[in-house]
Amino acid sequence: MDLEADLAVARGLDVDVIADAIESIGFECTRCGKCCRGLDGEDHTATIFPEEIREIQRDGDPEWSAIARPMPFGLTEADDGTTTGETFEWALQTGACGDCTFYDADGEKCSIYDRRPLLCRTYPFSLSIGDGEAEAGSMDSVVDREGPVRAHECEGLGRDVSRADAEELAGTLKERAIREREEAIGVRDNYQPTDVDGVVVHDSEGAKRPDGSPIGSEHS
Numbered sequence: 001m002d003l004e005a006d007l008a009v010a011r012g013l014d015v016d017v018i019a020d021a022i023e024s025i026g027f028e029c030t031r032c033g034k035c036c037r038g039l040d041g042e043d044h045t046a047t048i049f050p051e052e053i054r055e056i057q058r059d060g061d062p063e064w065s066a067i068a069r070p071m072p073f074g075l076t077e078a079d080d081g082t083t084t085g086e087t088f089e090w091a092l093q094t095g096a097c098g099d100c101t102f103y104d105a106d107g108e109k110c111s112i113y114d115r116r117p118l119l120c121r122t123y124p125f126s127l128s129i130g131d132g133e134a135e136a137g138s139m140d141s142v143v144d145r146e147g148p149v150r151a152h153e154c155e156g157l158g159r160d161v162s163r164a165d166a167e168e169l170a171g172t173l174k175e176r177a178i179r180e181r182e183e184a185i186g187v188r189d190n191y192q193p194t195d196v197d198g199v200v201v202h203d204s205e206g207a208k209r210p211d212g213s214p215i216g217s218e219h220s
């Protein structure tokens with residue numbers, strides 16, 4: 001996979017073309033909350049970037065682990081409940097019932113709406129660039145496609161969308177596509193094997209513990 005080539009493609013995306021596709025597919029959020037909740041016994045799983053975690057920390061200074069958890073894919077859980085392994089992304093933290101920790105079930109809304117991650121801002125859409133369907137960014141499958149735009153399962157699809165809203169969403173999708181590739185390049189370039197016990201998250205800034213604290217070079 002040539003990440004630099006994919007990044008160049010992402011930077012060159014035509015927002016008007018993406019907006020055309022979104023208009024063609026159609027979308028209006030019904031506020032059903034399904035994209036914020038754990039479903040079918042599975043915890044909610046959505047990518048969040050390190051700087052997005054810090055952006056949420058700005059308001060009230062919550063701890064890193066109150067916002068994000070290591071993406072569980074690739075980690076191993078032992079019989080005694082301890083988890084070990086390396087992972088390469090952060091996921092939005094979940095509550096006891098498996099929903100996103102920021103989902104207000106009583107109010108049926110996101111409690112950090114203005115600072116929600118790019119993945120949340122762009123759901124149910126994603127862009128396919130070079131790596132096919134790899135960036136679905138959610139637990140479900142592609143249900144519609146228009147050029148590079150992929151639509152994932154959502155009851156809001158097929159509804160009328162204004163040109164202004166389609167263009168705003170298209171711009172955010174492009175921003176996400178660029179950020180995803182910048183993050184992947186950062187992870188690749190900053191990866192250093194560690195001998196630290198437990199879980200290690202390798203993000204674009206280096207290796208971190210599950211609480212977000214950097215792992216020092218003395219462990220590499």
Ligand code: SF4
Binds near residue numbers: 036100111112116
């Ligand atoms: S951050 Fe907000 S929009 Fe994103 S999954 Fe959580 S509750 Fe939903």
